[in-house]
Amino acid sequence: MDDELLAMKAVFEEDFTFEISQKEDSLATGTFTVHSDRLENDLILKLGNIVAGNEYRVNYLPPITIVFEIPANYPQNEPLKFYCSSTWVPNLTLLKIKKKLLNVWKNLKDYCLFEYSEYLKRDFLENLDICDNILCVNGSEGLFENIILYNKERQQKLFDEDWFNCGVCGEEKKGIFCIMLAKCKHVFCKECLNEYFTLLITEGSIENVTCPDFECKRIASKRQHKFLSDIVDFDMKQIVEKDLFSRFKNLQEKKKLEGLNIIYCPRIFCQSPIIRESTDEKLCICSNCKFSFCVHCSKSWHGYTNYCQIRNLESLVNSYLSENSEEKALIEKQYGKKNIEKIVFRYQEELKNKEWYSENSQCCPSCKAAIQKSEGCNHMTCSKCNTHFCYRCGNLINQLSPYAHFNDKNSPCYGKLFDFNSEGNEEWALGEFDAEIE
Amino acid sequence: MSSQRRIQKELVDFNKSPITGIEITPEENNLYKWKVTLTAPNNSLYKGAVFKVNVEFSTDFPFKPPKVVFGTKIYHPNVDDDGSICVGILKNEMWKPSTKITEVFYALLDLLENPNPDDPLQTSIAEQYRNDPATFSKNVKEYIKKYC
Ligand SMILES: [Zn+2]
Ligand SMILES: [Zn+2]
Ligand SMILES: [Zn+2]
Ligand SMILES: [Zn+2]
Ligand SMILES: [Zn+2]
Ligand SMILES: [Zn+2]
Numbered sequence: 001m002d003d004e005l006l007a008m009k010a011v012f013e014e015d016f017t018f019e020i021s022q023k024e025d026s027l028a029t030g031t032f033t034v035h036s037d038r039l040e041n042d043l044i045l046k047l048g049n050i051v052a053g054n055e056y057r058v059n060y061l062p063p064i065t066i067v068f069e070i071p072a073n074y075p076q077n078e079p080l081k082f083y084c085s086s087t088w089v090p091n092l093t094l095l096k097i098k099k100k101l102l103n104v105w106k107n108l109k110d111y112c113l114f115e116y117s118e119y120l121k122r123d124f125l126e127n128l129d130i131c132d133n134i135l136c137v138n139g140s141e142g143l144f145e146n147i148i149l150y151n152k153e154r155q156q157k158l159f160d161e162d163w164f165n166c167g168v169c170g171e172e173k174k175g176i177f178c179i180m181l182a183k184c185k186h187v188f189c190k191e192c193l194n195e196y197f198t199l200l201i202t203e204g205s206i207e208n209v210t211c212p213d214f215e216c217k218r219i220a221s222k223r224q225h226k227f228l229s230d231i232v233d234f235d236m237k238q239i240v241e242k243d244l245f246s247r248f249k250n251l252q253e254k255k256k257l258e259g260l261n262i263i264y265c266p267r268i269f270c271q272s273p274i275i276r277e278s279t280d281e282k283l284c285i286c287s288n289c290k291f292s293f294c295v296h297c298s299k300s301w302h303g304y305t306n307y308c309q310i311r312n313l314e315s316l317v318n319s320y321l322s323e324n325s326e327e328k329a330l331i332e333k334q335y336g337k338k339n340i341e342k343i344v345f346r347y348q349e350e351l352k353n354k355e356w357y358s359e360n361s362q363c364c365p366s367c368k369a370a371i372q373k374s375e376g377c378n379h380m381t382c383s384k385c386n387t388h389f390c391y392r393c394g395n396l397i398n399q400l401s402p403y404a405h406f407n408d409k410n411s412p413c414y415g416k417l418f419d420f421n422s423e424g425n426e427e428w429a430l431g432e433f434d435a436e437i438e
Numbered sequence: 439m440s441s442q443r444r445i446q447k448e449l450v451d452f453n454k455s456p457i458t459g460i461e462i463t464p465e466e467n468n469l470y471k472w473k474v475t476l477t478a479p480n481n482s483l484y485k486g487a488v489f490k491v492n493v494e495f496s497t498d499f500p501f502k503p504p505k506v507v508f509g510t511k512i513y514h515p516n517v518d519d520d521g522s523i524c525v526g527i528l529k530n531e532m533w534k535p536s537t538k539i540t541e542v543f544y545a546l547l548d549l550l551e552n553p554n555p556d557d558p559l560q561t562s563i564a565e566q567y568r569n570d571p572a573t574f575s576k577n578v579k580e581y582i583k584k585y586c
Contacts, residue, residue, distance in 0.1 A: 167536030168500060170447045188536075196501050196535055205531075212535040269556070 002027060002070070004111040012117070015063075026081075027070040032113065034120035035063045035154070043135045047144050051134070058135075058151035062088050064097070064120050068113075075112065079105040088147055089128070090138050096127045168192035168212050179238055183230045186213045193239045197231075201244050206251045209236075266298040267291050280336040296335055296343075317347045365389050365396055377417045379403070392416055441499040445469050448539045460543045462493075470495045473509075476543075482551040483575055484512075487582040491546065492521075493539075503533040506542060513574075513581040515553050515564035524559045525549060 005028060008016045018030030042057035068082035079102055084094040101119060105112045129136040137143060160176040166189040173189045180187045192212070200208050210216070210230050236245055265272045265286040272288035276295070283301055285292045292301040297308030320331050320340055331340055361370040364382035371380055371391075378391040379402050388397040390405055392413045397405050406417040446469065452462060459477040472493040478484035490509035496502055506528055508521035516524045525545045526532050558564035567574045 168444075170444060192535070199498065199501050208531060208533075210534075214534045214536045214538070214541060216534070 004075075004113055005030070005070075008032070008113050008117075011114075021069070025072050027072060027074070029069045030067075032066045032068065032117070033063045034066070034117050036061045036124075037121045038158075039125075041133050043130065043133055045144060045147060046134050046136045047139070047141065050141075050144070052144065052148065056148050058147060060151045060154040062086070062147060062150040064089060064094075064124065066101075066116060066120075075105070075108075075110050080112065080116075088137060088139065088143055093127050097124050100124075100127070164189075166192055167214070168196065179235065181211050181230070181235050182232050184211050184213070184216050186211050186216055188212060190239065197236070197240050197248075198244060201240065201248045201251070204251060206248060206255065209248070263295055265289060265291060266293055278336075280338065282336075282339065296339065313343070313347060317344050320344060362389075362391050362394055365394055378406070378413065379417065441495060441497050442469060444500055445495055451538070452540060455540075457540060457543055457547075459547060470497075470499075474543075476546060476550075478550050479547055483578050484550045484582065487512075487586045489586065493542075500535040500537070503528045503530065503537075504539070504542070506546070511581060511585040513563065513578045514549070515555050515558040515560050515567050516549055518559040522559065523549070524554075524557060526557075 005018050009018070012032070015033040015035070016030070017032075018028045021028050039059050039061070042059055043061075044054070044057055045052040064084055064086045066082050066084055068080050071078045071081055074080055082098070082101075084098050084101075086094060089097070097120075101112075101116050104115050104119065108115065137147065159178075159180065160174070162175040163172055164175060164178050164187045165171070166173055166178065166187075168188055169192050171189070175187075177191070178187050178189050179193055196212060197209055200206060216230070231239075233245075233249075236248060240248070261276050262273050263276055263284060265274060265288060267286070267289055270286060270289040270291065272286055274284055274286055276284065282295055282304065283292060284295050293299060294301055294308050299308065302308065316331070319327050321344065322328075335343070362380070363369065364371055364380075364385065364387055366387040366389075367382060367385040369382060369384045371382055379397060380389050380391045381387070382389070388399050388402055389395060390397055390413055395405070403417065405411050406413055406415065408414060449462065449464065449469075459479060461475045463473045465471040465473065474491040474493055476489045476491050478487045478489070488510075489512060492505075492507045492509050494505040494507075496504075506523055506525075508517050508523065511519075511521075523546070525542075527534075527537055527541065527545055553564075553567055555564035555567050563574070563577075566577075
């Protein structure tokens with residue numbers, strides 16, 4: 001029997017199958033499934049307009065299969081007869097790949113199945129539509145999911161066979177007995193994680209439910225008023241029993257609500273937690289450093305009647321006005337319903353004001369201050385820098401003969417010392433104009 | 439996971455790479471209690487002093503931090519009269535099960551070099567450390583003479 005076939009079988013085991021051919025002009029037929037190597041760079045998947053999220057970046061792509069027949073004159077005088085098949089590579093691309101593989105044989109004129117596998121492990125990527133680490137795939141959404149699933153399986157297999165040193169028990173354990181935490185990627189043995197989290201959830205100290213690694217910090221800061229844990233549900237479900245998991249979720253929910261009534265002192269060196277008696281009270285005094293501040297803007301206390309300078313007022317108002325009722329409730333809880341309504345009302349008033357100004361004002365050509373004209377002539381004097389200018393065209397006006405701009409026939413504003421936006425005022429305005437010229 | 443195995447491991451690891459200034463002697467027949475001597479770093483105000491420190495592990499170790507207490511009286515803003523210590527990594531809510539015991543000793547040595555008046559157990563000593571370093575230093579020396 002053929003040496004190449006036996007060698008390939010020995011290396012690729014179940015991925016390589018063959019059968020001795022009964023036909024005269026061929027030696028054997030078979031299939032050869034080649035799994036890609038780990039990609040150097042993660043790929044982001046794109047299907048039409050859908051781009052998979054960052055958490056779905058892939059390191060492995062599903063295999064390509066060669067279905068082959070070995071002709072009698074292979075390898076010196078005849079190439080391998082074959083076609084490529086795959087669940088995810090477009091047919092046109094498969095043809096391109098086949099061409100490349102045929103060239104491999106042309107250059108060698110020798111056994112080439114091993115070389116084919118090398119090409120299909122990595123170099124075949126050159127035929128795919130990859131740009132800036134984004135791989136465009138064609139097909140259904142199911143295909144998308146299949147690629148992601150395949151990648152997960154390969155990663156899991158690699159992980160299961162690997163060895164890890166659990167930082168809690170200090171022992172070397174095979175990956176299959178370990179868990180990699182989804183957020184920080186730290187690995188511990190399941191036994192230790194289970195024992196640790198079971199203890200914490202049972203005694204109710206769930207704020208300690210974080211990655212056990214010495215240097216792994218909590219990701220968000222406590223000032224975000226949220227319960228923080230870098231253990232996601234996906235992790236927890238794998239680690240503890242079902243009833244402990246639901247206890248964990250319940251406790252988390254409770255802590256979240258309590259968290260709303262806790263505010264942290266805005267002084268950076270203090271940051272002590274302060275429990276608020278009512279969410280409608282704006283004034284808060286830190287029991288530790290005695291700093292009195294406004295709960296809404298975190299600035300030192302400015303009295304009940306003065307407005308606060310809220311830093312990201314726009315995004316606050318927008319998220320309050322958005323459809324998300326959960327978010328709305330959270331904001332109401334934090335600021336107090338009446339207060340937030342006032343804040344929104346004031347914000348909208350100001351916005352309207354600004355719009356009105358930008359429509360009804362002209363900028364001073366020197367200092368750019370917005371000057372708004374309520375009545376009177378178009379000869380303006382900037383209240384800030386005393387520059388004289390024309391309200392109609394925005395040009396500077398000579399202070400010594402200010403009306404020349406309106407009396408010169410070549411001026412764009414000839415005869416327009418008074419002109420109002422509304423038609424009805426026009427006549428009256430012109431009348432006044434005549435009178436003044438006299 | 440057995441706490442005993444992990445404590446044994448800590449001892450083995452420590453003997454493999456010991457820390458200058460730290461000596462550990464587990465109690466006879468009780469691996470869970472260690473007698474430790476801590477020689478103050480030369481660049482600290484406590485230079486020349488040798489302190490006794492008691493380390494006690496619970497059966498919940500490493501899920502709960504060990505209790506670490508000064509057995510020798512020391513004049514320090516972060517150590518109170520009965521030897522209790524205020525160090526971040528030993529606080530219940532900050533403790534991480536993968537913390538190596540050597541990490542704890544490094545923290546203790548660091549505490550001698552850099553007292554932390556912002557998180558004091560003894561506010562009057564902390565204030566003195568901040569505002570009157572000369573008197574603070576004098577008191578440190580007196581305590582060392584008297585108790586070490
Ligand atoms: Zn472990
Ligand atoms: Zn971690
Ligand atoms: Zn404060
Ligand atoms: Zn305010
Ligand atoms: Zn101006
Ligand atoms: Zn003009």
